[in-house]
Amino acid sequence: MIGARSIAEPTIKDTVINRIDPRAKILILISIVFVAVSLDNQKTMFLLFLTVLSGFVLAKMPAIKIKTLVILLVLLIWGTIYSQALFYSQLPRTVIFTIIRPEFPILGWLTGGGLFVYEEGFHHGAVQGLRSASILSLGLLMCWTTDSRDMLNGLVGLRVPYSVAFMVITAVRFLPIIITEVATVITVQRLRGFNPTKFGSGIIKTLLNILTPTLANCVRRTGTLAISIQSRAFRANPDRTSLKKLEFSDIDKIVVAVCVFTAISVVIMKLIYNMYTSGIYYTSGLRPVYAIAGGYL
Amino acid sequence: MKNRGFLLLILVLILQPVAAQAQQEDFKPEDMTTFIIQVPHGVEGNGLAVGNSTLSAYLFFESYYDGDMNVTVELDLPKGFVLHEASVHSFSLQTEYDDWYRLVDFYIPADTPCGTYNITAKAVVDVKGTKHTIVRTTQLKIASKKEVANKVSVSQLIVPSDEDGNGDPSHPLNTLVVQETSPALKKLLKVTDLKIEKEDLTSTYMGIKITNTGNSTIPVIVTYDILDTKTGEHVKAFKPDIMGMNADTLCYATVTLSPGSSSLISLPIYISQDAMGGDYLLRVKVKLTGSDWIAVTKDQKITAISRRWGPIITTFTASLLGLTALGFFFSRPREIMDRFKTRNLVMIALFGTVSFAAINLPMTILWELSHAIFGPFSFLFTGLFNEILLYMLITSLVVLIPKPGVISLFMTVRFLLGGFITGSFTPITFITLSVNAVILELLLYTAGITGKNPAPDNRFRMGILCGFADMASSYVSFSVWMVLYRLFYSDWYIAANILIDGFLYTFIGTWFGISLGNRLKKVAE
Numbered sequence: 001m002i003g004a005r006s007i008a009e010p011t012i013k014d015t016v017i018n019r020i021d022p023r024a025k026i027l028i029l030i031s032i033v034f035v036a037v038s039l040d041n042q043k044t045m046f047l048l049f050l051t052v053l054s055g056f057v058l059a060k061m062p063a064i065k066i067k068t069l070v071i072l073l074v075l076l077i078w079g080t081i082y083s084q085a086l087f088y089s090q091l092p093r094t095v096i097f098t099i100i101r102p103e104f105p106i107l108g109w110l111t112g113g114g115l116f117v118y119e120e121g122f123h124h125g126a127v128q129g130l131r132s133a134s135i136l137s138l139g140l141l142m143c144w145t146t147d148s149r150d151m152l153n154g155l156v157g158l159r160v161p162y163s164v165a166f167m168v169i170t171a172v173r174f175l176p177i178i179i180t181e182v183a184t185v186i187t188v189q190r191l192r193g194f195n196p197t198k199f200g201s202g203i204i205k206t207l208l209n210i211l212t213p214t215l216a217n218c219v220r221r222t223g224t225l226a227i228s229i230q231s232r233a234f235r236a237n238p239d240r241t242s243l244k245k246l247e248f249s250d251i252d253k254i255v256v257a258v259c260v261f262t263a264i265s266v267v268i269m270k271l272i273y274n275m276y277t278s279g280i281y282y283t284s285g286l287r288p289v290y291a292i293a294g295g296y297l
Numbered sequence: 298m299k300n301r302g303f304l305l306l307i308l309v310l311i312l313q314p315v316a317a318q319a320q321q322e323d324f325k326p327e328d329m330t331t332f333i334i335q336v337p338h339g340v341e342g343n344g345l346a347v348g349n350s351t352l353s354a355y356l357f358f359e360s361y362y363d364g365d366m367n368v369t370v371e372l373d374l375p376k377g378f379v380l381h382e383a384s385v386h387s388f389s390l391q392t393e394y395d396d397w398y399r400l401v402d403f404y405i406p407a408d409t410p411c412g413t414y415n416i417t418a419k420a421v422v423d424v425k426g427t428k429h430t431i432v433r434t435t436q437l438k439i440a441s442k443k444e445v446a447n448k449v450s451v452s453q454l455i456v457p458s459d460e461d462g463n464g465d466p467s468h469p470l471n472t473l474v475v476q477e478t479s480p481a482l483k484k485l486l487k488v489t490d491l492k493i494e495k496e497d498l499t500s501t502y503m504g505i506k507i508t509n510t511g512n513s514t515i516p517v518i519v520t521y522d523i524l525d526t527k528t529g530e531h532v533k534a535f536k537p538d539i540m541g542m543n544a545d546t547l548c549y550a551t552v553t554l555s556p557g558s559s560s561l562i563s564l565p566i567y568i569s570q571d572a573m574g575g576d577y578l579l580r581v582k583v584k585l586t587g588s589d590w591i592a593v594t595k596d597q598k599i600t601a602i603s604r605r606w607g608p609i610i611t612t613f614t615a616s617l618l619g620l621t622a623l624g625f626f627f628s629r630p631r632e633i634m635d636r637f638k639t640r641n642l643v644m645i646a647l648f649g650t651v652s653f654a655a656i657n658l659p660m661t662i663l664w665e666l667s668h669a670i671f672g673p674f675s676f677l678f679t680g681l682f683n684e685i686l687l688y689m690l691i692t693s694l695v696v697l698i699p700k701p702g703v704i705s706l707f708m709t710v711r712f713l714l715g716g717f718i719t720g721s722f723t724p725i726t727f728i729t730l731s732v733n734a735v736i737l738e739l740l741l742y743t744a745g746i747t748g749k750n751p752a753p754d755n756r757f758r759m760g761i762l763c764g765f766a767d768m769a770s771s772y773v774s775f776s777v778w779m780v781l782y783r784l785f786y787s788d789w790y791i792a793a794n795i796l797i798d799g800f801l802y803t804f805i806g807t808w809f810g811i812s813l814g815n816r817l818k819k820v821a822e
Contacts, residue, residue, distance in 0.1 A: 026722075030722075033722070037724060037782070075662075075666055075668065079665055079669050083786075087785040087787050087790065089573050089574075090573055090575030091526075091601075092525050092526045092575060093575075112787060128783050135722075136721070138720070139716065139723070140719070140720035141720070142720055142722075151717050155713070159627065161627075163634040164709060164710075167643075167645060167709075168649075168717070170646040171646045171650040171710050172718070175714075175718070179654045182651075207686055207689065207809075208812075210655070211651070211690070211693075212813060218644070218648065218651060219644065219697070221647065222640055222644045222647060222821075223640060226640035229639060229643070235634075235635075235639065277468075277469050279468060282466070282468070284466065290469075
């Protein structure tokens with residue numbers, strides 16, 4: 001069983017990845033997300049996925065994290081494959097298994113002519129799963145190599161209002177406490193005879209019984225915490241100083257510039273290509289762009 | 298005077314028969330008529346056919362004579378050819394430019410030896426009792442199938458093309474675009490080369506270049522099929538019924554190929570809206586006129602791109618809405634944040650933490666696990682957390698802090714927390730959460746649940762509003778998955794998800810959330 005802590009806590013080491021400025025990481029993540037969403041070429045998508053995975057090697061990620069990553073990726077890709085095998089709607093498609101026959105009473109009609117497992121859907125799901133896998137892997141790499149405080153500093157550095165950053169800091173700080181509280185309440189409920197996994201109204205009862213004491217504690221804590229932080233001049237001044245100043249290194253600047261430039265280029269090229277394929281806009285001068293976008297992106 | 302009149306009368310009586318005889322003697326059949334035979338119909342010169350064909354001989358007769366004539370036309374076919382009707386036709390032509398034509402069907406048996414056959418048509422023209430004969434002869438070459446197949450070829454296929462069959466570089470080769478054609482979209486977009494013929498059909502053209510390398514004129518019929526590449530079956534969506542007729546009745550062309558020439562023809566391709574994207578096999582078939590035998594086939598792989606503008610526009614609008622909301626927040630952060638007391642901010646943050654601990658963290662594994670086990674039906678299980686539990690938290694938070702903006706801040710905390718701890722900084726999370734927040738805020742504010750005189754206690758009203766908001770955001774979420782992640786979902790599945798997960802579970806969560814909020818209110822007091 002993978003513990004919640006092993007998923008949540010960052011691994012702070014002195015590696016190339018760890019040293020990247022949190023703001024740079026956020027910008028890189030956003031850029032790569034745009035690239036991942038724009039790509040259609042299978043080989044390029046796989047290359048992007050491998051590139052992201054290589055970050056884990058560079059970050060010298062511990063085995064438990066790699067194991068977590070692998071489990072999440074396998075489940076994610078399999079989930080996509082599963083759904084696409086059922087809903088694949090391109091031709092050709094080969095039925096390899098029938099779940100609901102078209103003539104099956106009610107369900108056959110409800111599903112608009114039955115439900116089948118299509119061979120081609122497996123392949124499509126695997127390819128499209130790479131997209132989500134790349135985004136998930138990069139997100140995990142970012143949060144596993146960055147201290148949450150640095151990440152919030154990074155957000156503030158990217159002009160996220162401090163009040164919002166403060167709320168997130170509070171949430172992060174109280175997360176272990178609340179997880180423990182939720183676990184305690186569940187144990188107590190179990191001891192009282194509730195079965196949290198019981199389906200139907202049992203689940204709602206269980207949820208209410210877990211949420212009520214947990215949230216009641218939060219509400220009680222709110223007053224104390226608010227007085228405490230107000231006494232430390234929270235929101236007294238419009239600008240806030242920071243103990244740790246974030247600074248972009250030259251490498252950060254180059255990496256961010258490359259990523260942002262790549263993302264903008266890829267998005268624009270794909271946009272131009274899609275306008276061409278849809279008959280919206282074409283000009284012969286853009287033929288090299290059509291060739292690159294059609295062949296590699 | 299009397300003598301003069303008498304002489305004139307005699308002169309007229311003498312001259313009239315002479316003039317009439319002169320006119321009759323002046324009738325030159327070749328100059329004063331046109332008599333044409335074409336075998337098969339449409340071929341000027343010598344035609345070509347194969348055995349086991351049914352052809353039509355075209356007979357045409359026109360008069361340039363200003364008077365009556367009776368004509369008898371007789372068609373003389375070579376031995377072995379089977380005429381389907383009478384070989385002799387008689388008719389009368391009364392005036393100048395009066396004409397007559399007839400298509401005379403005949404059959405060439407399969408065992409007819411190859412060779413060149415003479416076909417003769419004889420017209421006997423009776424003008425005032427005098428008969429004139431006009432004879433026309435044409436040749437029909439009966440060739441072997443192998444010989445024809447070697448002479449005719451499809452040298453080029455251009456898909457899509459313009460109405461004349463010429464290729465257009467502004468459209469990708471071998472690609473058809475299947476687009477939605479709802480009236481609103483048609484007005485809005487005007488984006489396609491596909492001309493909209495009917496409400497539910499779009500069409501484009503394909504250009505077919507056919508070459509005849511032989512010495513005979515070859516009449517052919519060109520048609521096509523769009524087939525499933527695996528099963529080889531016809532795909533009906535590309536040849537739908539048009540005005541109750543089979544599309545085959547519209548999708549063909551007849552061409553007469555002159556010796557040593559090439560012809561470029563165009564054929565329409567009709568695409569119904571339910572056509573699926575993917576790879577297809579375009580099979581062009583060339584038949585000799587009069588025969589079912591396919592002389593030449595040419596296959597080409599084509600790709601249909603399915604453009605469903607509904608999800609694309611939804612995704613675009615939702616992204617714009619999310620970015621606008623973000624821009625609005627970033628443009629006046631202090632103004633917005635100062636509306637909340639520090640106590641409110643702390644409470645929202647803690648609710649965000651609880652939602653993360655109770656929903657996001659377990660769902661990190663459970664979501665994927667349930668997807669892997671239950672596949673697309675996992676929403677029935679994950680909805681218990683994602684919808685019931687989430688809306689219990691949202692509603693109880695609104696009961697505690699009934700201010701506009703509280704849901705947006707709660708969603709922001711969830712999004713950032715999810716991003717920092719589980720790396721879920723994804724466009725889908727951003728778009729879905731922002732749309733959900735904006736719609737909820739708008740609906741709750743408009744209904745008076747949040748605002749100056751808040752009334753968050755009506756369970757039913759709150760449940761309905763949250764249900765509708767979540768239905769909208771669920772639809773947006775599916776659209777984003779389909780557009781940005783290129784995934785497919787059936788309409789029934791989306792509908793089931795929106796109704797059960799989006800409305801029912803949300804309604805239940807909201808219903809119990811108000812009880813929870815009221816209980817927490819007592820704690821807060």
